[in-house]
Amino acid sequence: MTEENFRGSRLYTDPWPPLRGDYQVGDPRSAVAVVTLASPLLIKGCAIFGQCVTENLGLEKIVANVISNCNIRFLIVCGLESKGHLPGNTLLALHKNGIDPQGRIVGSKGAIPFIQNLPPEAISRFQEQVELIDCIGLLDVEEIEALVARHKREPFSEEPFLVFKRKAPIRAIATGDADLTLGAGVVMDASAWLVMEEV
């Protein structure tokens, strides 16, 4: 499922989208992706559409799947907000303001708006590659599909950005005294999950 642009390089990763989630893929050559927030809507004509109800992990998947396809230049944010979490508000804030050094999305009103699995370059790329269309609250599928059909633009002029899944660093965990016993002279350090013979 690859396509080549005028420079002979790929416009989206293979496979695309790289991350699994609660979405459906349409035409990957479309310039538009649609996030329907808490509303289960079926949108035709776009590259990808799906719901997003969390203001952290859900957003990360959207960003990763969008920037891995240079054809996508617009992201329509529609449907009803997920109360309290406010992923729509948070997505707009991420695009506008980015994150602070702790990973908090600047200006978000969501409950726990943090990015933990995307490098800063992925967020910059998201800001550069796509334009966000704020239609939060819009539920009319025909109107959303008309918006999709109206938005066209040349593909983004860089390579697809593939966000590698960040593996937790393997660190040696300091072991202390055994704090639980399994009997028969076997004990365990519960923080490290280190099982050992009682000394």
Place this chain on the structure above:
Amino acid sequence: MFRFKREQSVVNLAGVRMGGQPGELASVLCGTIFYQGHKIVEDEERGLFDRAAAEKLVARQGELSEETGCPSVLHIYARSSEAFSRYLDFTEKVWSGPFIIDSADPATRMAAAALASEQGYADKAIYNSISLATDEAEARAILDSELDSAIILAYNPTQPGVEGSLTVLETGGAAREKGLLDAARDMGINNMLIDPAVLPLGSGAGAALRFSVAAKARLGLPVGSGIHNAVSSWPWLSRKEAPAKRGCDAAAAAMQLLAGADFLLYGPIEMAEIIFPAAAMADILVAEAVADLEIEPADAHPLHRLV
């Protein structure tokens, strides 16, 4: 199985005891009613619902609780304060045990805590939850209420994993000036139930299992989780038939209990039919596994009722 060196505290919530060493007390099982998309709810904003159907679900959780010996808690989810008010009115007529106050909307949670206090149910109510999202206004509302029980959500997006979750409880880490345990004490919370916040499979769901053991060893407080979230958010499983989903739900519940959990937020209350037998079986296996570690199962434990 194992026994913790640190003394394990037991909290008493309206007669339901939770905590202790693995194998000592039966697991406490919390089924959610009026959750988002619950078919018995006709109007989520106003809290209109099919009372007969709701009554049947609550009664069935109670029956299974009585039969197995696993105590239960009613986990009430409300979209608005108006809805919570109707749900509380219903709850007081059909449920005598503890209940959890929950909403994605902080204003609803705050109003619910105030209402539960006004109506004299503060000793039965568990606030869900105190977390990094708890701001000054919400902290003040909890303090001003008469509630003294809460779930403490150890989600730390700045430092994923077990250490990060413990850090947010103990010191707050990079995300908060004060640890959530001290913050909860400042809000008048004495009964703290620790929940690691279960992420989707592939995003770190498994950390909840190691966290449960580590948190009990380090803090000595009751620990549990909504491990069913890992199952319900798994796209691969969502395309499978109901038996596969039920099997995974039961397995996830049993795994969390094997990892030392004292309570389960087991998801939709309809799942009671699957979760109570699975949890009772896990409780019996754990109790038998620690029988020679000087741990005596309580009188009402499934070990004494079902085998």
